[in-house]
Amino acid sequence: MHNLAGVAGAGAPAAADVEPRFFGDGRRFVRLLVRGGLLQLVTFGFYRFWLLTDIRNHLWSGTSIDGDALEYLGRGRELLIGFQAARRRHRAVRVASADSGSPRRAEGRRRAGQRTRAAERRGVARAKGDLRLK
Secondary structure (H helix, E strand, C coil): CCCCCCCCCCCCHHHHHCCECCCCCCCHHHHHHHHHHHHHHHHCCHHHHHHHHHHHHHHHHCCEEECCCCCCCHHHHHHHHHHHHHHHHHHHHHHHHHHHCCCCHHHHHHHHHHHHHHHHHHHHHHHHCCCCCC
């Protein structure tokens, strides 16, 4: 057939021979999750970006593929900045779609505002003791 001895990578192990292994500490991971959960409570969920970074760092640093250890280099601040950028883009799209809404949608918003103002007037009239229907 073909002689593959001169081809780069011909001597490399086949994909089935490569074995990923996890050698991380389960207790350390549980402590990480408990500490992260408590910090999320205290910071009202703001710590989640740093918790995700710690989790990924723990899982990646405890994993080796064919004897080579993995390393996660991300930071919580980077996740936070990415989240804020996505949130700004989403908000801009929502505002743009609301401004360029159809005339039917604009009419619906106008009617909803009228109903709200009418309900407020009824509430004020009832508070003053005037129970007449308007």
